[in-house]
Amino acid sequence: MILIKIGGSVFSDKRGEPENFDTETVMRIAGEIAEFYPNEEFIVVHGGGSFGHYHASEHAIREGLSGEWESDRRKKIGFSLTHQSMLRANASFIEVFLSQNLPAFSVSTSSIFLTERGEIVYADIEVIEKLLELDFIPILFGDVSVDVAQGIDILSGDQIMAYLTKMLKPKKVIFLMDVDGIYDGKPGEGSLIQELAREEVPALLERLHCTASGTDVTGGICNKLRKAHEMAYYSEVWFVNGKVPGRLSGAIRGDGFGTRLR
């Protein structure tokens, strides 16, 4: 099984119109997956991009519930609106995959995961496993989450990736990004790292000034690298450019251009 994350910046422009969706790019990505299906099994997880984000930040979902009834009621409505927005992104993915004759099926992240301050503490992946057995392609997404510590929170696509990698041990994990892979510096600056051993990750984190406190000047790369470091224990991890044709299929075949973490 191959686990693929389609980053928000790959299919949507966060600075563009609300809920913009790059059908052309997703159609091409689905096409590259179709080259290998059904010989390979796939699970897809997508991020938010211009979906979800607006309601999530407008209602400060990450801060959880306050205990004040009227303000919490508005927050809960924002929580529900965020989920509906993510379902619209997901519906666009499903539509594109089905149009490529791929039996994709929507699994609602917030229906099966509970978090504690954004980290997964409970999950039920029974349906996902059964869908895989039947050769479906489950498509999950970064979503809101019911949180046992603060009532509500956000569950990121990257967290879902780490969890599914640990539980399902895919033979390959592929992150589609809007840059060519992991750079030894800010994306676009420094040089692209094409091969990286798991043992080299801590030193790289240090070179990138990734502190534990989470200040992250490299556009989320620190968190991604930390998660990848965990995932590399169970699976080979690739970071490739989802905007460039052929990069995904290269990673699936194993001879592609990008960063490969062994």
Next chain:
Amino acid sequence: MILIKIGGSVFSDKRGEPENFDTETVMRIAGEIAEFYPNEEFIVVHGGGSFGHYHASEHAIREGLSGEWESDRRKKIGFSLTHQSMLRANASFIEVFLSQNLPAFSVSTSSIFLTERGEIVYADIEVIEKLLELDFIPILFGDVSVDVAQGIDILSGDQIMAYLTKMLKPKKVIFLMDVDGIYDGKPGEGSLIQELAREEVPALLERLHCTASGTDVTGGICNKLRKAHEMAYYSEVWFVNGKVPGRLSGAIRGDGFGTRLR
């Protein structure tokens, strides 16, 4: 907690345009719920109406997978299309409830239930219970299901109602229909039964010629009555007309017009 089923015929006309949704009726129903929220907790389950049905019958989902690859591939695509259609119905419900300031939240039926020939054999209602604790109103729906016996099937809203009643023991279960309740005969004919004891159900089933084989000339009433007979063991069950203003709130208060099963 009060468990409410909104029948497909209450919010949608099966013989009308595909995916027609009676916003006015649902707005009124949400308004009647809003009179009692948050003093009462609610879970809502809705049926399909003109949603879902088309793809489900077009692809003969109820018959399950055949084992023939190409035909199953088309069936799986129909299965996914059915779910997406039900998600659109559900999104309309969520929108109406949120507009009435009710913190409704969509829970995807097919993400948390597995069936065996349409009967629930596995369920994870952890998220639903947590949502209730936080005073959300979870909204589920009749949906497709991954089926351990035949690969795929349909999970009806009535099955979900029976399961949730057994597990969560609501103080009241209310079925909203497009008729006034249970008749001693075909709906519209015979006389409306206003009070019914659980012990009287088997005799009524016999009078309505409800056979075990499932021939059902009374528009689904036989199956509903059988399920209600099970549910009445755990909860009071009401059947009221969802098209008529005030009937739902009457059932919630306990002095309404319809059929009450003790």
